[in-house]
Amino acid sequence: MSADAAGARREAVEGPVLVIGTGLIGASVGLALRRAGVDVLLSDVDDENLRLAGEAGAGRALEGDDVPVLVVVAVPPRNAPAVLAEASRRHPAATLTDVTSVKEGVIAEALSAGADPRRLVGGHPMAGREVSGSAGARKELLDDRLWVITPLAESEPEHVARVRRLAETCGAVPVEMSLAEHDAAVALVSHTPQVVSSVLAGRLADYETAYVRIAGQGLRDMTRIAASNADLWWDILTANAGQVADVLDGVIADLASTQAALRAVAAGEADGEGQVRRVLEAGRAGQALIPGKHGAPTTDFREITVQIADKPGELGRLFSAVGVAQVNLEDLRIEHVLGRPSGLVALYVQPDSADRLIEALQALSFDVRS
């Protein structure tokens, strides 16, 4: 966890910081800032939410004579433009930022509504969607997360620097992008995968139940995010519709040419085989671009597969052994059979600690396969 280290390395962002909206992200920002000793003011249209966030230690309620140095707008995307514009008027010297997941439309509307472009620096902390609601707020939520920051051409350097420092004080890693770059990036790595997953899962209903019954881990992985909240994703996809449609252009074109190649193969024309192979190889190359820890490609890790007995406590015994061997797990995966975890566990470690771990596991009679 680098948050305390980051706090020690750099000065915390200057307060008071006003957080408007005390949901999951807003309350977590408050808790993280309080952890660093920053004075946090809270505001919410819902008095009960405000009270709960205060009791959880996310900050104190905003009062009439408070003068925030920085305002963090953490309200739903459709309310964010008006709240940013209002905050700009009410706090005429404060730096302004937000946390919405699509940036171009929100910031353009905020400017139209009167927000000051010199002080407005949009943001998007890339926190997981796995928990939601203010009850899930935690001071560690943003630790080690990327936090995209989208300065405008008019944004003054001191305001950009202050939003960067906000991210760092919360334990996150700031990354600057333009509004359009941010929206194109999330279209590529998040919104288009969601559409593809939903479409793929949606096809299953057209086939016999017996077909779906033989599904393995590949289909499970490909359709996991199709189970996501439809309302939330409808908001996101319609807010970033143009960028997502652009990425889908390429996906559809590649699928169509692959399909044509498969039809050629089925018709006995060997031409198609080269195209099928090119698609598979391009996929391998693209997958390897996704960064692992510290930006290292995940393929640099050694995979150690362990067959564990299917009885209570065996997972505990395995991970205890890893801990005792003082080996850091970079990743781990558990294979699924018939919808439940099977006895095959894949551990990913740095190459230089692989032999040590294998030896330690074998000494404890684990069935190690690699």
Add this chain to the structure above:
Amino acid sequence: MSADAAGARREAVEGPVLVIGTGLIGASVGLALRRAGVDVLLSDVDDENLRLAGEAGAGRALEGDDVPVLVVVAVPPRNAPAVLAEASRRHPAATLTDVTSVKEGVIAEALSAGADPRRLVGGHPMAGREVSGSAGARKELLDDRLWVITPLAESEPEHVARVRRLAETCGAVPVEMSLAEHDAAVALVSHTPQVVSSVLAGRLADYETAYVRIAGQGLRDMTRIAASNADLWWDILTANAGQVADVLDGVIADLASTQAALRAVAAGEADGEGQVRRVLEAGRAGQALIPGKHGAPTTDFREITVQIADKPGELGRLFSAVGVAQVNLEDLRIEHVLGRPSGLVALYVQPDSADRLIEALQALSFDVRS
């Protein structure tokens, strides 16, 4: 593990069983049959492979006067038809089966080459691809796996029954399908997801590295299988090209209509919004069709999220606690941040054991979130 239970419930398949090809599947079938006390004969064009499989306990080398009751052809798909036909001639009373992952072409070719349709009952054990090579062979490899069995119209009942018993003796669960149904089913749940994953991952190379850097767990899941072996998948996809192209028809059509809807939204036409919502909702419904343990939908499990401290041994302490509480994990997932596992672990359990587990974890001061 239901293998021993299955062995106790039913009589093992009658031997001797001849396994031709001692790779991962062939050698694992041999080991599983030996576990049940069945006489196993082995044959392989490679003497060294044969010797190693014999030493591992998968069976004894076939000799001239052996008369197998059942022949399991476990050679690569392109050799399977000729080997099935040859086995049909050499062992004129034996039941014949294979283990190849695409069935219609292989079985049709075997029949053309002279295999006896009354004794030929194709098969496909749905074993993981996570390990490969004969060194990965294990007697438990097929435990609790589905094993698709594809009888022909001409197949005589005793031969179908014997192949079912083979699957059960190996610890697997037999499922009957026609050749075309099998190939359509694997096109839907395995081959098309592979194409979609490869195409999606292949798009990443067209964008800036900074975009890929902000990738989260969704993209990781969607592109994991894109890292699979290209040669292996080229073989599979070209062997099942027509069926995969048929499934891709529907995927491409749904993506194209979603894209058109997003373009409409981007152009300010509200019509598109309904279509986007329908796709998301169809995806949720389709995803829920994928069966969990004992056929129960995975959504029936309770999810318990635990924030663990990022220090060695914490995973071990967590899973030990689960073991001590005598709670069965139905599934588990570890969230990834910046390419490494974060401190968020999601445990999936039967609803009636959730409260007990939460209490046990809280008593040990774990930060439980649900």
